[in-house]
Amino acid sequence: xxxxxxxxxxxxxxxxxxxxxxxxxxxxxxxxxxxxxxxxxxxxxxxxxxxxxxxxxxxxxxxxxxxxxxxxxxxxxxxxxxxxxxxxxxxxxxxxxxxxxxxxxxxxxxxxxxxxxxxxxxxxxxxxxxxxxxxxxxxxxxxxxxxxxxxxxxxxxxxxxxxxxxxxxxxxxxxxxxxxxxxxxxxxxxxxxxxxxxxxxxxxxxxxxxxxxxxxxxxxxxxxxxxxxxxxxxxxxxxxxxxxxxxxxxxxxxxxxxxxxxxxxxxxxxxxxxxxxxxxxxxxxxxxxxxxxxxxxxxxxxxxxxxxxxxxxxxxxxxxxxxxxxxxxxxxxxxxxxxxxxxxxxxxxxxxxxxxxxxxxxxxxxxxxxxxxxxxxxxxxxxxxxxxxxxxxxxxxxxxxxxxxxxxxxxxxxxxxxxxxxxxxxxxxxxxxxxxxxxxxxxxxxxxxxxxxxxxxxxxxxxxxxxxxxxxxxxxxxxxxxxxxxxxxxxxxxxx
Amino acid sequence: xxxxxxxxxxxxxxxxxxxxxxxxxxxxxxxxxxxxxxxxxxxxxxxxxxxxxxxxxxxxxxxxxxxxxxxxxxxxxxxxxxxxxxxxxxxxxxxxxxxxxxxxxxxxxxxxxxxxxxxxxxxxxxxxxxxxxxxxxxxxxxxxxxxxxxxxxxxxxxxxxxxxxxxxxxxxxxxxxxxxxxxxxxxxxxxxxxxxxxxxxxxxxxxxxxxxxxxxxxxxxxxxxxxxxxxxxxxxxxxxxxxxxxxxxxxxxxxxxxxxxxxxxxxxxxxxxxxxxxxxxxxxxxxxxxxxxxxxxxxxxxxxxxxxxxxxxxxxxxxxxxxxxxxxxxxxxxxxxxxxxxxxxxxxxxxxxxxxxxxxxxxxxxxxxxxxxxxxxxxxxxxxxxxxxxxxxxxxxxxxxxxxxxxxxxxxxxxxxxxxxxxxxxxxxxxxxxxxxxxxxxxxxxxxxxxxxxxxxxxxxxxxxxxxxxxxxxxxxxxxxxxxxxxxxxxxxxxx
Numbered sequence: 001x002x003x004x005x006x007x008x009x010x011x012x013x014x015x016x017x018x019x020x021x022x023x024x025x026x027x028x029x030x031x032x033x034x035x036x037x038x039x040x041x042x043x044x045x046x047x048x049x050x051x052x053x054x055x056x057x058x059x060x061x062x063x064x065x066x067x068x069x070x071x072x073x074x075x076x077x078x079x080x081x082x083x084x085x086x087x088x089x090x091x092x093x094x095x096x097x098x099x100x101x102x103x104x105x106x107x108x109x110x111x112x113x114x115x116x117x118x119x120x121x122x123x124x125x126x127x128x129x130x131x132x133x134x135x136x137x138x139x140x141x142x143x144x145x146x147x148x149x150x151x152x153x154x155x156x157x158x159x160x161x162x163x164x165x166x167x168x169x170x171x172x173x174x175x176x177x178x179x180x181x182x183x184x185x186x187x188x189x190x191x192x193x194x195x196x197x198x199x200x201x202x203x204x205x206x207x208x209x210x211x212x213x214x215x216x217x218x219x220x221x222x223x224x225x226x227x228x229x230x231x232x233x234x235x236x237x238x239x240x241x242x243x244x245x246x247x248x249x250x251x252x253x254x255x256x257x258x259x260x261x262x263x264x265x266x267x268x269x270x271x272x273x274x275x276x277x278x279x280x281x282x283x284x285x286x287x288x289x290x291x292x293x294x295x296x297x298x299x300x301x302x303x304x305x306x307x308x309x310x311x312x313x314x315x316x317x318x319x320x321x322x323x324x325x326x327x328x329x330x331x332x333x334x335x336x337x338x339x340x341x342x343x344x345x346x347x348x349x350x351x352x353x354x355x356x357x358x359x360x361x362x363x364x365x366x367x368x369x370x371x372x373x374x375x376x377x378x379x380x381x382x383x384x385x386x387x388x389x390x391x392x393x394x395x396x397x398x399x400x401x402x403x404x405x406x407x408x409x410x411x412x413x414x415x416x417x418x419x420x421x422x423x424x425x426x427x428x429x430x431x432x433x434x435x436x437x438x439x440x441x442x443x444x445x446x447x448x449x450x451x452x453x454x455x456x457x458x459x460x461x462x463x464x465x466x467x468x469x470x471x472x473x474x475x476x477x478x479x480x481x482x483x484x485x486x487x488x489x490x491x492x493x494x495x496x
Numbered sequence: 497x498x499x500x501x502x503x504x505x506x507x508x509x510x511x512x513x514x515x516x517x518x519x520x521x522x523x524x525x526x527x528x529x530x531x532x533x534x535x536x537x538x539x540x541x542x543x544x545x546x547x548x549x550x551x552x553x554x555x556x557x558x559x560x561x562x563x564x565x566x567x568x569x570x571x572x573x574x575x576x577x578x579x580x581x582x583x584x585x586x587x588x589x590x591x592x593x594x595x596x597x598x599x600x601x602x603x604x605x606x607x608x609x610x611x612x613x614x615x616x617x618x619x620x621x622x623x624x625x626x627x628x629x630x631x632x633x634x635x636x637x638x639x640x641x642x643x644x645x646x647x648x649x650x651x652x653x654x655x656x657x658x659x660x661x662x663x664x665x666x667x668x669x670x671x672x673x674x675x676x677x678x679x680x681x682x683x684x685x686x687x688x689x690x691x692x693x694x695x696x697x698x699x700x701x702x703x704x705x706x707x708x709x710x711x712x713x714x715x716x717x718x719x720x721x722x723x724x725x726x727x728x729x730x731x732x733x734x735x736x737x738x739x740x741x742x743x744x745x746x747x748x749x750x751x752x753x754x755x756x757x758x759x760x761x762x763x764x765x766x767x768x769x770x771x772x773x774x775x776x777x778x779x780x781x782x783x784x785x786x787x788x789x790x791x792x793x794x795x796x797x798x799x800x801x802x803x804x805x806x807x808x809x810x811x812x813x814x815x816x817x818x819x820x821x822x823x824x825x826x827x828x829x830x831x832x833x834x835x836x837x838x839x840x841x842x843x844x845x846x847x848x849x850x851x852x853x854x855x856x857x858x859x860x861x862x863x864x865x866x867x868x869x870x871x872x873x874x875x876x877x878x879x880x881x882x883x884x885x886x887x888x889x890x891x892x893x894x895x896x897x898x899x900x901x902x903x904x905x906x907x908x909x910x911x912x913x914x915x916x917x918x919x920x921x922x923x924x925x926x927x928x929x930x931x932x933x934x935x936x937x938x939x940x941x942x943x944x945x946x947x948x949x950x951x952x953x954x955x956x957x958x959x960x961x962x963x964x965x966x967x968x969x970x971x972x973x974x975x976x977x978x979x980x981x982x983x984x985x986x987x988x989x990x991x992x
Contacts, residue, residue: 016542019535020516023523031527035717036735039515039772043731046512050546221531235539239532276535 004072004081007063008278010054011084015277017051019235026241029227052099056092064088076280079462083279090156093142102139105131106407113405120395122376129404130372133365136409140366149366154410158287158417159464163363165477166413169420170359172479173352178386180486181349183496184337190493192333196250197321204246207317208258211310212242214442215296216449217262218269230257232264232293236276240268251321252334256297263296264289266449270457280460286411287477288465290418291425292452298348298419299426299485300436300448304331304492308438332493339387341396349486350387352419357382358401358412365409417477421469424481425456428473500568500577503559504774506550507580511773513547515731522737525723548595552588560584572776575958579775586652589638598635601627602903609901616891618872625900626868629861632905636862645862650906654783654913655960659859661973662909665916666855668975669848674882676982677845679992680833686989688829692746693817700742703813704754708738710806710938711792712945713758714765726753728760728789732772736764747817748830752793759792760785762945766953776956782907783973784961786914787921788948794844794915795922795981796932796944800827800988804934828989835883837892845982846883848915853878854897854908861905917965919978921952924969 001009024044032040054060064085071078094102109128116125136153143152148163155161209224227243234240242261247253267283275281283289300306304327311327322330337347343354361378364370370378379398380391391397403411433447455472466476490496497505520540528536550556560581567574590598605624612621632649639648644659651657705720723739730736738757743749763779771777779785796802800823807823818826833843839850857874860866866874875894876887887893899907929943951968962972986992 012538013542016539017546020520020539020543023519024516027519027523031719031721033715033717033719033735033737035714036731039732039734039769042508043512043516046509047516050513218531219529221529223527223529225527235532236535238535239529241529273535 003063003067004077007060007067007081007084010057010060010063011277013277014051014054015236017047017054021047021051022233022235026233029229029231030225030243052091055088060084061088061092076462080279083461087279090143094139098135098138098142102135102407105135106405109405109407110402113399113402117395117399120393120399122394122399125399125405126372126375129375132404132407133372133409136407137366137368148363150363150410153366154413157408157411158285158414160466161287161410161413161417166359169413169416169477169479170352170356172483173356173416176479176483177349177352177486180483180490180496181337181339181353184349184490184494185339187494187496189338190332190336191329192252192336194321194325194329195252195333198248199251199318199321201246201248203317204248204251204254207314208244208254210313211255211301212258212262214310214445215259215262215266216445217242217265221269222265224258230261232261232268234265234268237269237271237273237281240265251318256301256334259301260293260297263293266296266452267292267457270449270453271460272458275460278460280462282461284461284463284465284468286414287417287421288456288468290414291421292418292456294419295422295426295452299422300445302331302334302348303436303489304328305436305438306441307331309436309441335489335493337490337494339389341383341389341391342400348419349490352416353386355412355416357386362409362412417465420477420479420482421465422482423485424469424473424478425452426485427481429455499559499563500573503556503563503577503580506553506556506559508773510547510550511732513543513550517543517547518729518731522729525725525727526721526739548587551584556580557584557588572958576775579957583775586639590635594631594634594638598631598903601631602901605901605903606898609895609898613891613895616889616895618890618895621895621901622868625871628900628903629868629905632903633862633864644859646859646906649862650909653904653907654781654910656962657783657906657909657913662855665909665912665973665975666848666852668979669852669912672975672979673845673848673982676979676986676992677833677835677849680845680986680990681835683990683992685834686828686832687825688748688832690817690821690825691748691829695744695747695814695817697742697744699813700744700747700750703810704740704750706809707751707797707806708754708758710941711755711758711762712941713738713761717765718761720754726757728757728764730761730764733765733767733769733777736761747814752797752830755797756789756793759789762792762948763788763953766945766949767956768954771956774956776958778957780957780959780961780964782910783913783917784952784964786910787917788914788952790915791918791922791948795918796941798827798830798844799932799985800824801932801934802937803827805932805937831985831989833986833990835885837879837885837887838896844915845986848912849882851908851912853882858905858908913961913973916973916975916978917961919981920965920969920974921948922981923977925951 021044024040024047028036028040028044064081067081068085071081105128109125109132112125112128116122137149140149140152143155145152150166151162154163154166209219212224213219221238222240222242224242224244226245228245230242230244232240232242242258242265244254244257244261267289271281271283273281307327307330311322311330314330315322315325335347337349339350339353340346343351343358346354357379360382361370361375364378376394376398383389383391383397403409429448429451433444433451436444456468459468463471469476517540520536520543524532524536524540560577563577564581567577601624605621605628608621608624612618633645636645636648639651641648646662647658650659650662705715708720709715717734718736718738720738720740722741724741726738726740728736728738738754738761740750740753740757763785767777767779769777803823803826807818807826810826811818811821831843833845835846835849836842839847839854842850853875856878857866857871860874872890872894879885879887879893899905925944925947929940929947932940952964955964959967965972
């Protein structure tokens with residue numbers, strides 16, 4: 001057996017363990033009876049440890065070192081070795097004590113975050129968050145960085161991400177989006193009252209499934225279930241599942257999560273099953289992943305043309321609720337812009353200010369300019385400054401997100417990166433496949449998926465984000481495409 | 497950390513992996529999309545291998561050997577060590593080559609069994625079954641035995657099971673059940689035509705859930721789902737799940753599987769969660785496990801008194817279907833005795849002849865008196881002899897069961913053992929808790945579960961089957977209790 005073949009065997013085995021762990025998670029979020037929690041947490045812990053042990057096993061390192069010195073001739077294979085070497089390097093930087101300390105600190109922070117949020121009392125959380133912050137600062141030192149300590153962290157979520165790049169990106173948000181937002185604020189608000197009525201659970205569910213099928217999601221290799229927070233999860237490319245949640249009091253909940261998670265899932269379903277467990281069978285990073293969900297959700301699913309085609313069908317299902325509502329009314333309502341407190345409910349435009357605020361705070365944390373205790377006031381000041389809103393309670397403010405309690409500092413920017421890539425890729429796709437025909441979206445949806453499969457999905461991690469973007473669009477990430485898209489969309493909606 | 501504590505840690509870790517594997521199976525049978533099959537089989541293979549590696553890890557063997565030489569003072573702990581030593585001994589008897597050969601042979605036999613059954617052509621299966629038979633004969637030699645080579649195999653499913661014991665048991669079947677069966681055959685048949693009508697899926701489902709609740713099955717620590725073959729599976733004692741299947745064309749399908757699997761599940765839910773992964777937290781063997789399912793299904797769920805209480809409720813749900821049907825009519829119909837071809841559809845009485853036939857064939861296989869090619873004619877002759885039925889095709893005959901393709905020779909007798917224990921335990925329980933009150937079964941059902949928990953469930957594997965039976969009933973397995981029960985039940989139904 002060649003060294004490369006043995007390397008693929010070892011990675012496939014690690015993937016088996018990781019996907020089994022993923023199923024333990026999926027079940028926990030969907031069907032597990034409540035008394036199963038304690039043992040399930042333990043089972044997940046054991047399997048995670050096993051996967052880690054297999055990853056840092058000397059046999060794998062020796063194989064990879066050898067193959068790095070004498071690379072396989074095939075480009076894809078050489079690239080796999082290079083990426084695994086990089087992954088192993090990061091994984092082996094931390095000694096067992098540091099890993100365990102981090103694991104304990106984040107478990108405690110997560111628990112106290114939940115308690116603090118429930119009690120609306122940041123002080124319950126602060127000392128545990130501070131411990132996490134201390135460890136993340138230490139982690140940046142261990143990983144090392146050239147420019148900014150934040151680089152060492154965000155790189156884990158979005159390879160090659162740096163503060164230099166992010167600053168440029170968010171300067172664009174401030175310079176270009178702020179005036180657009182101000183212009184919108186000066187206009188009369190759109191009417192979205194018809195969105196908040198009774199919408200039957202099963203009818204919404206069936207419509208969500210129908211839209212997933214419209215998108216090309218393959219139910220022979222996936223399924224949708226209910227969970228309290230929507231997510232996408234996969235156990236290989238042949239079993240990629242989504243979840244959603246349904247509120248009967250509003251239409252502004254389930255469908256967008258179906259389309260969003262459906263976009264993530266189409267990416268995973270498009271990765272090559274033959275490269276199971278290998279970098280070439282895995283997603284590039286969180287930014288590109290998010291670009292897929294947002295492209296489908298926002299650029300397609302919240303477009304006027306799509307609903308000029310699909311709204312008649314929706315009205316068949318909910319004739320009373322949408323009586324007298326036009327596709328244009330529906331389009332405006334689903335894109336209503338309104339500065340608000342909660343990131344996950346934010347519109348496409350103000351969303352990036354929510355991210356900008358978190359990014360600035362995270363950067364200041366890593367520069368040791370802010371500590372846990374300073375976060376509520378920093379948070380509230382920035383919400384006032386960027387969004388003009390007063391934060392009435394920490395539960396609706398600095399305590400709203402789970403991420404920091406998990407130690408995920410450097411994660412938030414990938415949401416904005418994803419949006420910006422989505423518009424950039426979408427523009428490139430439309431150059432080739434043309435625009436959506438409001439009389440029949442089906443050919444467009446089919447062509448779009450083929451385009452994404454051919455240009456993005458099939459490659460796995462063979463190209464980094466920048467390289468991928470350059471191959472497809474001729475340039476690295478450029479927020480201009482998002483600005484153009486936003487300008488056009490909100491021009492129609494608000495006449496700005 | 498004491499050696500015993502370390503031992504419990506290692507066993508808990510093995511249990512984590514085994515339960516994760518069990519979840520992979522559960523999902524495969526319930527919700528997995530069809531394209532997930534290939535990778536799922538691989539994931540199950542990897543996790544099974546990992547669990548095996550952990551079990552035969554020298555650290556565990558060293559610990560157990562040490563603790564065996566210098567046992568813990570607590571009786572339960574000493575017994576755990578003793579049982580684990582026995583488990584390890586069996587697991588370490590086989591070298592990797594033999595394990596792999598068996599695994600390959602059974603995979604191939606299973607595949608060809610499916611093909612042969614579909615095509616009704618035993619010859620497709622025969623050479624692969626012969627390979628399995630050869631390996632099982634070899635296995636018996638490796639394991640070793642004092643009396644009969646079959647002892648080495650059946651002991652895996654029912655500890656301390658031997659041909660000497662089984663022969664005695666099945667002589668009873670022949671001597672006592674045969675005359676009863678002949679007497680019944682001479683009587684007019686009961687009417688069960690009302691069982692085969694349209695019964696709405698959801699109404700059956702809800703009734704099944706209701707009966708599971710009547711039995712005391714805890715839905716906070718379990719759930720019921722649909723699958724093509726009903727089964728019970730658990731991931732610790734706090735998450736014990738059952739599945740069932742529903743036919744809308746007959747009432748003779750779902751409910752009995754609910755109660756049967758519910759009985760298995762009550763056992764698993766009653767095992768001590770604090771002994772997770774340890775022998776004292778595990779079921780004794782297949783015979784005792786089956787005793788729990790059959791006690792609930794047959795001794796309780798197919799009793800006249802239970803339905804004198806519950807039938808009014810069932811008639812509320814299906815008033816047209818059961819119009820003019822009395823609890824007695826229903827009781828007779830559900831217990832109709834009729835020699836037939838298919839084991840899983842057999843009544844309680846003829847069922848044991850199905851098992852006897854398989855037992856005699858398996859014994860002859862191990863004595864090298866029968867080989868794969870001889871099985872169809874041996875099968876058909878015995879069905880004629882014991883049940884008086886002509887087997888029209890191998891698909892409905894020797895190909896009906898999956899067990900031999902899996903290499904499970906020695907498994908079938910545990911079904912009869914389970915039935916016999918069920919009657920023996922049930923008689924002992926009723927001595928203490930009294931009989932079921934047809935006006936209100938609830939106190940009885942509650943007391944019965946408490947009795948089973950106190951006398952059987954809480955001990956896990958602390959007592960072997962014989963010892964357990966002696967503690968509870970004053971004697972080891974004795975089929976007389978089943979004969980008495982059968983005589984009484986069929987006396988009422990057939991006047992024999």
